Amino acid sequence: MEQRGELVSFRPDIKVVDCTIRDGGLVNNFEFEDDFVKNLYTANVASGVDYMEFGYKASKEIFDVKEFGKWKFCDEDDIRAVVGDNNTDMKIAVMADVGRTDYKKDILPKKDSVIDMIRIATYVNTIPAAIEMINYCADMGYETTINIMAISAAAEDELDIALNLLSKSKVNVIYLVDSYGSLFPEQIRRYADKYLKIGEKTGKLVGIHAHNNQQLAFANTIEACAIGVSYLDATMGGMGRGAGNCYMELLLGFLRNPKYNINPVLRFLQNRIVPLKKSGVVWGCDVQYMLTGQRNQHPRAAIEFTNQKREDYIDFYHSLFG
Amino acid sequence: MEQRGELVSFRPDIKVVDCTIRDGGLVNNFEFEDDFVKNLYTANVASGVDYMEFGYKASKEIFDVKEFGKWKFCDEDDIRAVVGDNNTDMKIAVMADVGRTDYKKDILPKKDSVIDMIRIATYVNTIPAAIEMINYCADMGYETTINIMAISAAAEDELDIALNLLSKSKVNVIYLVDSYGSLFPEQIRRYADKYLKIGEKTGKLVGIHAHNNQQLAFANTIEACAIGVSYLDATMGGMGRGAGNCYMELLLGFLRNPKYNINPVLRFLQNRIVPLKKSGVVWGCDVQYMLTGQRNQHPRAAIEFTNQKREDYIDFYHSLFG
Numbered sequence: 001m002e003q004r005g006e007l008v009s010f011r012p013d014i015k016v017v018d019c020t021i022r023d024g025g026l027v028n029n030f031e032f033e034d035d036f037v038k039n040l041y042t043a044n045v046a047s048g049v050d051y052m053e054f055g056y057k058a059s060k061e062i063f064d065v066k067e068f069g070k071w072k073f074c075d076e077d078d079i080r081a082v083v084g085d086n087n088t089d090m091k092i093a094v095m096a097d098v099g100r101t102d103y104k105k106d107i108l109p110k111k112d113s114v115i116d117m118i119r120i121a122t123y124v125n126t127i128p129a130a131i132e133m134i135n136y137c138a139d140m141g142y143e144t145t146i147n148i149m150a151i152s153a154a155a156e157d158e159l160d161i162a163l164n165l166l167s168k169s170k171v172n173v174i175y176l177v178d179s180y181g182s183l184f185p186e187q188i189r190r191y192a193d194k195y196l197k198i199g200e201k202t203g204k205l206v207g208i209h210a211h212n213n214q215q216l217a218f219a220n221t222i223e224a225c226a227i228g229v230s231y232l233d234a235t236m237g238g239m240g241r242g243a244g245n246c247y248m249e250l251l252l253g254f255l256r257n258p259k260y261n262i263n264p265v266l267r268f269l270q271n272r273i274v275p276l277k278k279s280g281v282v283w284g285c286d287v288q289y290m291l292t293g294q295r296n297q298h299p300r301a302a303i304e305f306t307n308q309k310r311e312d313y314i315d316f317y318h319s320l321f322g
Numbered sequence: 323m324e325q326r327g328e329l330v331s332f333r334p335d336i337k338v339v340d341c342t343i344r345d346g347g348l349v350n351n352f353e354f355e356d357d358f359v360k361n362l363y364t365a366n367v368a369s370g371v372d373y374m375e376f377g378y379k380a381s382k383e384i385f386d387v388k389e390f391g392k393w394k395f396c397d398e399d400d401i402r403a404v405v406g407d408n409n410t411d412m413k414i415a416v417m418a419d420v421g422r423t424d425y426k427k428d429i430l431p432k433k434d435s436v437i438d439m440i441r442i443a444t445y446v447n448t449i450p451a452a453i454e455m456i457n458y459c460a461d462m463g464y465e466t467t468i469n470i471m472a473i474s475a476a477a478e479d480e481l482d483i484a485l486n487l488l489s490k491s492k493v494n495v496i497y498l499v500d501s502y503g504s505l506f507p508e509q510i511r512r513y514a515d516k517y518l519k520i521g522e523k524t525g526k527l528v529g530i531h532a533h534n535n536q537q538l539a540f541a542n543t544i545e546a547c548a549i550g551v552s553y554l555d556a557t558m559g560g561m562g563r564g565a566g567n568c569y570m571e572l573l574l575g576f577l578r579n580p581k582y583n584i585n586p587v588l589r590f591l592q593n594r595i596v597p598l599k600k601s602g603v604v605w606g607c608d609v610q611y612m613l614t615g616q617r618n619q620h621p622r623a624a625i626e627f628t629n630q631k632r633e634d635y636i637d638f639y640h641s642l643f644g
Binding site for chain 1: 584
């Protein structure tokens, strides 16, 4: 695999995607203070972040709006209350889960929306439904990404077929997603190479969304970047489900493009992330997440262990083999 | 650079070195409870760790024994109080800093000591003194390593000369040390390749000692390992100066050699590391360490920032440019 770009130069094709509200919302039930989201928007714009993901476009038929913060649903008016008409260089993204979005009802024509990109999250077994959503959203005028989750637990031949089908869809970016935080850099490079080869043939770009169970989210992100992956997901202070994600402050410290500025990120960490952590919102790598990552399992057991404030790692470890 | 070994197999040349007391001692002034060290020794033996580093052989002329815990000095009797005659497969190591060890007085002939390996720590500019120590210790019957610190801040031509001189010494293992936690995986691979090429010509093995300022200690360790580095340093819970080191629990979760067993490590974390952290001993990656890592600086300013419980990252960041 060939390296693209040198450490001291920069590749203009790289896009940084902030997922703090969307993946972080999985930690606090999307209950962010309005000021938090406004401060984050301002910080992202000032730091040169390319896309900010606001949350999910979840179905109000499936999920009760009273049980979640508003970023689970990302109503147009709620986004506009933060960004106005978003007269900035930063684009707005939302995520839509296959099977849990009323996309024909809830996704407006692009001309009526301040959203620029719909990120469609799927498992390998729901690719046909995902492609239907991709093409629908593309026809409505949106940029689209496909985020294929839990690939470390999928059969590789099925993944190959999925990638082949996606390469013929209208999707712009195919995301390599390490949902369980179980992949090592050498595996990430191999997957990234596979995605890039398929993407290059059909004009698709490739992105990466990493989890930090084994403290590899940043390493895996920059290793994928080094061989050509261009959409890089990160969150402030690594906020995200379970062990969290690639830290924005690490990523911007690595990238050499002078458009990126770490100062607004540091200010946001100081003013918003430190108090959020002090208020008792918990994320970040810890032994239980490392163990589910090593076992290539969904982090839900580790999240439960964390919520119960347990520290009996041995018992937890053996429960993962049950 | 060619990969050595596959992810699902294992290389028998790999040695895991526990540095919890030595590098962790820099966090708590080497004031470990006796039981902590005994529990650690037992855990390391049971988990298949190859070497346990007890601490420094520091000069009692330079350092006042009343101001430090005993593992700053590693008297033979103190080690024997923990290990007896060490009738195990695990070897015992200590570190000796060039210029801060009375090695001709304090290092006994191997036949009178339970220590197996002397690890000599040096900067590039004290290589001749380091070589004198290496050859002295080798002649006394010890295995030796040379740990060249702060290479990210050294001139590369001087490093090349240093490696060339060391390759002609009696040293067994040349260590790649990322003292500031500033090196990215692609740089680690390049350095490792350089060290390995020099080492191969003259029968020296190569080791890696990583710091976690940018959450890359584990990633850098396994990436170096993948291309042939065989001595891998780690600590329990990552305990070590500032941002700490490569986590033992991550490393043993990665290695496939069935001699390694993660259970005793988890038990040690549960019984000793969790309470140690709760008692107020602080280490681990945080914004201030990330910033000194990104700036390729010694972590001392970040350690001071941590000790003062400061959270004004912006002011700290700008102070690093002063």
